[in-house]
Every structure is written in C-alpha cells, then in structure tokens.
Amino acid sequence: MSIILKNGVVFDGFTLGTEREDILVKDGVVARRGADLAEEGARLIDCAGRIVCPGFIDLHAHFRDPGFEWREDITSGARAAAAGGYTTVVAMPNTEPAVDSQVAVEYVISRGESAGGARVLPAACVSRGRKGGRMAELGLMAQSGAVFFTDDGSPVSNAGLLKTALRYSRDLEVRIMEHPEEPSLTEGAQVNEGAVSASSGLKGWPSSAEVIDIERGVALCRETDSPIHFTHVSTEHGIDAIRRAKREGLPVSCDVTPHHLSLDENYVLVGRFSSTYKVNPPLRTRRDVKMLWNAVEDGTADAIATDHSPYHMDDKDVPFQEAPFGIASIECSVAVVLDTWRKLGRPVPLERLLSLFTSGPGALLPRSWRSLGALREGARADVTVIDMEEVRTVDVSEWKSKARVCPWSGEMLQGWPVLAMVDGRIRMNRLEEVK
Numbered sequence: 327m328s329i330i331l332k333n334g335v336v337f338d339g340f341t342l343g344t345e346r347e348d349i350l351v352k353d354g355v356v357a358r359r360g361a362d363l364a365e366e367g368a369r370l371i372d373c374a375g376r377i378v379c380p381g382f383i384d385l386h387a388h389f390r391d392p393g394f395e396w397r398e399d400i401t402s403g404a405r406a407a408a409a410g411g412y413t414t415v416v417a418m419p420n421t422e423p424a425v426d427s428q429v430a431v432e433y434v435i436s437r438g439e440s441a442g443g444a445r446v447l448p449a450a451c452v453s454r455g456r457k458g459g460r461m462a463e464l465g466l467m468a469q470s471g472a473v474f475f476t477d478d479g480s481p482v483s484n485a486g487l488l489k490t491a492l493r494y495s496r497d498l499e500v501r502i503m504e505h506p507e508e509p510s511l512t513e514g515a516q517v518n519e520g521a522v523s524a525s526s527g528l529k530g531w532p533s534s535a536e537v538i539d540i541e542r543g544v545a546l547c548r549e550t551d552s553p554i555h556f557t558h559v560s561t562e563h564g565i566d567a568i569r570r571a572k573r574e575g576l577p578v579s580c581d582v583t584p585h586h587l588s589l590d591e592n593y594v595l596v597g598r599f600s601s602t603y604k605v606n607p608p609l610r611t612r613r614d615v616k617m618l619w620n621a622v623e624d625g626t627a628d629a630i631a632t633d634h635s636p637y638h639m640d641d642k643d644v645p646f647q648e649a650p651f652g653i654a655s656i657e658c659s660v661a662v663v664l665d666t667w668r669k670l671g672r673p674v675p676l677e678r679l680l681s682l683f684t685s686g687p688g689a690l691l692p693r694s695w696r697s698l699g700a701l702r703e704g705a706r707a708d709v710t711v712i713d714m715e716e717v718r719t720v721d722v723s724e725w726k727s728k729a730r731v732c733p734w735s736g737e738m739l740q741g742w743p744v745l746a747m748v749d750g751r752i753r754m755n756r757l758e759e760v761k
C-alpha cells in the first residue's frame with residue numbers, strides 16, 4: 327500500500343525545507359520526494375502546516391522486560407514510544423535477567439517486532455549481570471543485533487574491564503554507552519548537592535560524580551581510540567569535559583534528557599518532595615540547564631534521549647527518600663522539549679533541535695541502522711510528523727505506557743508529534759486524510 331504525506335515542510339535530518347512538499351511512501355521505503363506527487367490508489371494524508379521529519383530515535387529507554395513487566399513490557403513500551411512520536415527506541419539491558427546473552431538480545435528483538443509500536447533495538451550489557459566482574463559475550467550479542475553495550479542503571483564498575491570492552495566494541499562497531507556516575511560519591515544521595523540538599527538535609531549528589539566518570543571514560547577513549555557515548559549528561563562540568571574531548575578529536579558523544587533540559591532542582595522544593603522529581607542523575611541547577619542548552623546549540627550534545635524509566639504508582643507513592651529514581655516520559659518528551667524550547671525564546675535553531683532526535687542519534691547506531699536518521703529517497707520509510715502549533719494536555723490516563731508517574735501530568739504543552747511511521751506502516755496518527 328502506498329501513502330502520500332501531502333504538503334508538509336520537510337526536515338531531512340539536517341536542513342529544514344522552505345516549500346511545501348509531498349513524500350511518497352511505497353513498499354516500506356521513501357519512494358519519492360517532491361511537489362504534487364500522485365500515485366494510483368495511494369492514501370493521502372494532509373500534512374499542511376506540519377514538519378515531516380525522519381523517524382525520531384530515542385537512544386535510552388527502560389522497558390523493564392524481562393523481569394519487571396508490571397512496570398512496563400516491551401509491547402507497552404514500544405506502543406508508548408510510537409504514541410510519543412518515536413519510531414526507533416534503544417531498550418536498556420538492566421532487566422532481570424539482564425540482557426547479557428545472545429538469547430536475551432534475541433528475546434528483546436522478537437518482542438519488539440510483534441509489538442506494533444516503535445522499532446525496538448536492544449542495548450546489551452558490557453559485563454555479565456552488570457556486575458563488572460566478567461565481560462558479557464559482546465561479539466555474539468553484536469551478531470544478534472545489539473546496538474549499544476552498556477551497564478546502564480550503573481556505570482561499568484571496573485575500569486580495566488571497560489578498557490578491554492572499548493577495544494572489542496570498536497572492532498564490532500557497536501558503541502559503548504556509559505552511565506556517568508562515580509558511586510562512592512552518590513551513596514545515599516537524593517538530590518543535587520547544593521542549595522536544595524543544604525536546605526532539605528537530604529544527601530547531595532555532586533556534579534563531580536558525573537565528571538569523574540566522564541573523565542575516566544575520556545582517558546580510556548584516548549588510549550583505545552574507541553568510541554564512547556555518555557548518556558543523560560546533566561551538569562555544566564560534565565558537558566565541559568565532553569566538549570574538551572571532542573575538540574581534541576576523540577570519538578566521544580553524549581545525550582541529554584528532556585527533564586534535565588526543562589526542569590531544575592527547584593522543582594523538588596516547589597513539588598514538595600514529590601518523588602515525581604526524583605531522577606538519576608538528579609535535577610540540577612538553573613545554570614546547568616542553561617549549559618545543557620548551550621551543548622545542544624554547539625553540537626556537544628549529539629542526541630536528546632528520554633531515559634524513560636517506568637515505575638508502578640505503588641513504587642513511587644512513598645516518601646522521597648524511599649522512592650526509586652526515574653520517571654516515565656516517552657509519551658510526552660518530544661512535546662516537553664518543543665514546549666520548553668518555545669518558552670525559552672527558541673535558544674537554538676529548530677533544525678538543530680530536530681537533528682538531536684534524528685540524524686544525531688542515528689549517527690551513533692551501528693552502520694546497518696545509520697540511515698534511520700535521515701529522510702531520503704530509497705531509505706526505510708521511518709517518519710515522524712510534528713505539529714508545532716498543536717496544544718494538548720498531558721493525560722497519563724490515556725497512555726499506552728503502564729507507568730503514570732510523570733512530572734508533566736496535567737500540563738498543557740505546545741508542539742506535538744502527530745504521526746509516526748515505521749517501515750511505511752503508520753503506528754500513530756492524528757492527521758486527516760485529504761478529501
């Protein structure tokens with residue numbers, strides 16, 4: 327079946343067009359791009375006033391499957407991702423059992439394929455059981471389709487093992503994703519170290535915990551010349567360390583999250599210590615937020631990734647100190663970023679911002695998936711359509727995700743994804759047909 331996305335403005339992953347165009351999707355690929363396209367029997371979807379983009383890619387989501395399916399599973403997670411405008415999601419391996427074997431990688435892929443949502447690509451562990459002792463079977467897991475190696479949830483605890491893994495991962499062309507946290511500095515920590523930890527008496531989580539782990543990774547990257555990706559970077563000094571490494575020419579990359587771009591530590595106070603604001607790493611200072619936007623602007627940040635971390639209401643409905651770290655966001659995170667960007671007075675060009683959902687993360691995937699970040703003739707038809715004018719309230723009761731704990735619940739946001747297409751198949755759509 328063919329579909330023509332009519333009269334949208336096209337963002338191809340790099341530049342935003344100026345004229346209205348059509349995109350013809352046929353047999354799962356982008357067959358043509360141009361003005362006034364026609365095709366016998368094609369379904370026509372009205373994209374006038376909208377931006378037609380390559381499918382959005384989320385490099386970091388927790389789908390809790392296997393092991394914690396009451397919080398989320400791969401089916402609900404993949405559908406939630408599509409509802410949030412994503413067409414590809416990288417699922418984190420900190421499940422139970424952890425995704426540290428070929429069979430576990432294959433499980434995630436097969437569940438993802440039958441979910442009818444976004445494409446799910448598995449990240450696999452660096453170390454067995456994420457314990458930092460022995461290396462997981464990286465080669466076999468890469469063969470089966472792992473697209474990142476990470477012990478996320480925690481850092482790779484053993485620097486020697488990380489160095490060896492970096493060497494392997496380079497040959498396998500699968501990037502290591504490091505969760506930057508020095509655990510000896512964060513034991514018992516609850517909120518950002520500074521004004522909020524001082525006034526609340528809660529233990530502070532210092533910026534140094536992030537910087538030290540990033541510097542360790544940069545040093546190992548320098549010695550191995552192997553790519554390393556730092557996820558959910560949250561501080562000015564963390565960004566500075568990555569910027570310096572990039573200037574040195576090292577193959578370093580990073581992502582930032584929608585919540586760290588839009589919320590600061592004061593929300594913990596204003597929110598009266600609701601666990602809805604408890605995340606790892608914690609919400610930081612207003613200055614850190616500003617520096618993250620600078621990183622988006624100057625290319626230090628390569629991607630915006632959700633760190634969607636679903637918990638059951640009962641997990642989070644406890645005093646702040648007892649609650650687990652993490653919030654669910656995948657169904658509203660694109661809107662959160664677009665709305666924040668508008669409220670901040672458009673601090674970066676729109677095409678720069680959109681590239682962090684598309685070509686930026688796409689470039690960090692293994693070669694076979696790299697074309698996902700660009701909208702080109704002949705490429706897989708993964709498409710996300712954005713409506714910058716649409717205003718909607720975040721209604722968690724309608725979510726496909728099993729999670730409901732979200733700091734933007736009930737908030738009105740402007741700028742939403744309105745269509746998501748994976749391999750030419752529509753997975754989410756609020757647009758009308760052309761009559």
Ligand SMILES: [Zn+2]
Nearest residue numbers: 478479480505
């Ligand atoms: Zn993490």
